[in-house]
Amino acid sequence: MKAHVSSILLGVRDMDRAKRFYAEGLGCEIDKDTRHFVSFRVGEGSLRLALYEWDAAAKDAGVSPEGSGFRGASFHLNPDSREAVDETMRKAVEAGGSVVRKAAPARWGGYFGYFADPDGYLWKVTTSAS
Template sequence: MSLQVSVIMLGVKDVARARKFYVEGLGCGIDQDFPGFVRCRLGEGSSMLALYEWEAVAQDAGVSAEGSGFRGVSLHFIADSRDEVDEVMRMAEAAGGVVVKAAAAAEWGGYFGYFSDPDGYLWKITTAA
């Protein structure tokens, strides 16, 4: 057996707000849509993205729902061009995301920026080089 990431689940404070951000703002397709839970298609060959009520995720896992701040996790999208990086950053900001680090050239030859979704999850949008 080979381990694969089938779904990335984010615990969110407001599922409707997160749904609007990812579906309407960033153009993700809906795979499942239930009260308190939405699963989105991110694109061909990609894992799916599940949005689930924060408290429900904690209860499901049997852990405390307390906690905040950076948890050492970010989601990454490798774009084909600088223009695509800029477009995704614009889309995220227009949808209510926050640009955390404006897109710029990197020392290693690539081009990248960071935004956070309405629940503070970080996304890095980058070119490969």
């Protein structure tokens, strides 16, 4: 069997805040919206981003809801220009996110920055455009 990622689920502390962040701040299109679960279409393909209440997501996985710090993962957005990187970072902050690493030129020739969503999930915004 070949692995095919169809959705990414994030446990969130405040569903309304997270939904606004992804829908209004990042422009993700809502696919399903219930009291405890929201999913978004991401990009042109079939990939979905899902939000589930933090404690419920931990219970579903059979793990403790306690935890903090780097979660060992980040998500990446790849716009076509430096201006689009800056615009995405700006919109994320306006929607309630925070800058983790200000966008700047990279040693490898690209341009990137990191922001955190309201629940602390890291998003890298990067372009190879000079």
